[in-house]
Amino acid sequence: MGARRTPSCFVVGALVLSALPFVGAAHAQTCAAQLLSAAMLGFENEAPQGVPGGWSGFPPGTVFADAGEKHGGLRSLRFARDAKSAGEFSSVARVIPIDFVGKHIVLSGWLRTEGSGTPRLWMRQDGEKPNLAFVTLPEKWKAGSEWARFSMTFERHRDAKTLIFGVSFSGEGRGWADDLELLVDGKPFPGTEPGSGESAVMRDHEFDLGSRFALATLSDAQVDALVLTGKVWGFLKYHHPAVTAGQHHWDFDLLRRLPALTTARQSRDVQRLLIDWIDSLGPVPDRAPQSQTAELQLRPDLRWLDDRKLLGKELSARLKAVYRNRVPGQQNFVCLAPNVGNPLLGDEPLYPQVTFPDSGFQILTIYRFWNVIEYWFPYRALIDENRDEVLRDSLRKASSSMDAVTFQREMLAHVARTRDGHANLWSAFPVREPVGACQLPLSLRHLEGKFVIKALIANASTSPFKPGDVVVSLDGVPLDDIAGKARPFYGASNEAGRTNQIASGITRGACGPARVQVLRDNLTALDAERVSLTPMQLAAGSRNDRTGETFQMLSPEVAYLKLSSIKAEDVTAYIEKARTAKALIVDIRNYPSAYVVYALGNLLVDSRTPFVTFTHADLSNPGAFHWSTTSYLEPQEPHFAGRVAILVDESSISQAEYTAMALRASPRAIVVGMQTAGADGNISVIPLPGNLRTGMSGIGVFYPDRTPTQQVGVKLDVTCPNTIAGLRDGRDETLECALRELAGTR
Secondary structure (H helix, E strand, O other): OOOOOOOOOOOOOOOOEEEOOOOOOOOOOOOHHOOOOOHHHHHOOOOHHOOOOOOEEEOOOOOOEOOOOOOOOOOEEEEEEEOOOOOOOEEEEEEEEOOOOOOEEEEEEEEEEEEOOOOEEEEEOOHHHOOOEEEEEOOOOOOOOOOEEEEEEEEOOOOEEEEEEEEEEEEEEEEEEEEEEEEOOOEEOOOOOOOOOOOOHHHHOOOOOOOOOOOOOOOOOOOOHHHHHHHHHHHHHHHHHHHHHOOOOHHHHHHHHHHHHHOOOOOOHHHHHHHHHHOOOOOOOOOOOOOOOOOEEEEOOOHHHHOHHHHHHHHHHHHHHHHOOOOOOOOOEEEEOOOOOOEOOOOOOOOOOOOOOOHHHHHHHHHHHHHHHHHHOOHHEEEEEEEEHHHHHHHHOOOOOOOOHHHHHHHHHHHHHOOOOOOOOOOHHHHHOOOOOOOOEEEEEEEOOOEEEEEOOOOOOOOOOOOOOEEEEOOOHHHHHHHHHHHHOOOOOOHHHHHHHHHOOOOOOOOOEEEEEOOOOEEEEEEEEEOOOOHHHHHHHHHOOOOOOEEOOOOOOEEEEEOOOOOOHHHHHHHHOOOOOOOEEEOOOOOOOOOOHHHHHHOOOOEEEEEEEEEOOOOOOOOEEEEEEEEEEOOOOOOOOOOOEEEEEEOOOOHHHHHHHHOOOOEEEEEEOOOOOOOOOOEEEEEEOEEEEEEEEEEEEEEEOOEEEEOOOOOOOEOOOOOOHHOOOOHHHHHHHHHHHHHOOO
């Protein structure tokens, strides 16, 4: 596992991939082989949000799966661009680790076009540094109106660790691609051979359109049966050799058995049905005991396998036998990202054609998320609720028939109970309270227990609001009541992160007039209007850093650098400018616009210095996490020898926190500010039925001394509470704290 990691996202050109999707494969295949299938290269997989399944595409609205025009199979990839299309070109990409043997990589595919636009195949290799090598079809090789096959060869770079490949389309018109082929040294890439895509999931279509299973209300006995079934189903999913080898459509196997399990009268009847299910999977061969050499940070919680009251003697014995004889490293539903180690779960079926209410798929959705957290979430031990009771509560609420909006809200609440700032049901944000397409054109901050206006996003000259106004009520409803109603639907690692999220959307509602009561000198009612805001406006409102240029000289002795607009290639020039200063302030009260952990961190240390230690999941022992590698900064020129102050607050999350950890490794650095959001580690995407998506922090991130960042946030050397009075006076209290500390006048 590489020493350098890119937390929170993997960047491919203009694409941001939160995690690398994969397709399950047999244990003998490499992780790279698990990431591909013949169906994927033929664009055959289901197409969530229009883009062919398993591919990342941009810009939105220009990349589609096409069932009408194709070279072969059921679907092709289609591009459509006109003069109004965003960006200079459109593209789809796939990322796989180079953990295979071979020197010559060949990508072939069938292309055609209509109009002046041009589709092209392309490949890129990355290592510790991006863009080690790049190849695309020559300009002279242009597709025409008829399908034609194109091919190109790529020599493997000796330092490459990742292969990124895909199809791009420039110009205007429409273009298609289909039936790609990837060869290594003349042989089809494992898993992409003709016919290799015929997995159990692809063969079994019984419930593609719905489970045909409904529950109106649930008795206590039914809830007990569902809780036990969910635990056993998840355990077998990640442990039974027949399931981890991909021999069963495990989701549909569950849907077939739910009717009997929910009508069983006694707990022993449920146990017998589960025993019969396990036996139907075939015998589990005896295996030699697995040895444990790596140091465990977290053990799987499997004490329930010995619970005879819950399981009975026979079911307990069956499950323990499965655990003893699991196949080391064999996982059909999970792969670990190369050089990083976060779980890749991205190709679990989304079932986009399923609509709610559907009790079977609602139960499956709850089971899938609950078990991912149970076996693959590195911070499971930090969840302060009984996990079985969370499952029980969610099943009681969300397994009976309910409409799509109600179910999504229940899942929002279920996911939020993970207590991870990366765990939110992203696809359900439009139905998260408060609901509405517009909001007041201002940004709020939660200070001293109140929601305070920190900045005006638009129409500042005509706005009735002022920074420092405390918002008391909105359309006659106290803002605290609105926040209290919304709170269960916001996933966060700590309260600082949660209230920051709520503040960003608490004024949402219907577009048009709104009546707002604020506390200024006294209570004042103001007429305002909710408007539609662009993502850029909302992003600017979420930051608490200083306005102005990326690099500023606050005085001849103090340089200032903010990361919200930084470019990695400019870091050296900024430090050259700062070398005459005695101190450097790095503002990370934002989300960094570029990954500068090493580009900047290496210039601040005097010697090789550790800054982070990781934990990673164990494919051979799901639920276990091992202490893994420690990453280091290496001194480079131009070296900055002065003091460093790193500014953070509740808006600092994920990569911002990771960057703060790294920069604090400088022997002259301090961290100044307020508690950060406490959500660190690469995001693992979790697809859910009904085309829902969520995620989690996928690797454990700790300081070298193994103290945590999750939930608590990064270590603060100087705590600097911000106040309503300071905001009203236009003061930057965190920056003031840093300047006092650097001057030695605290």
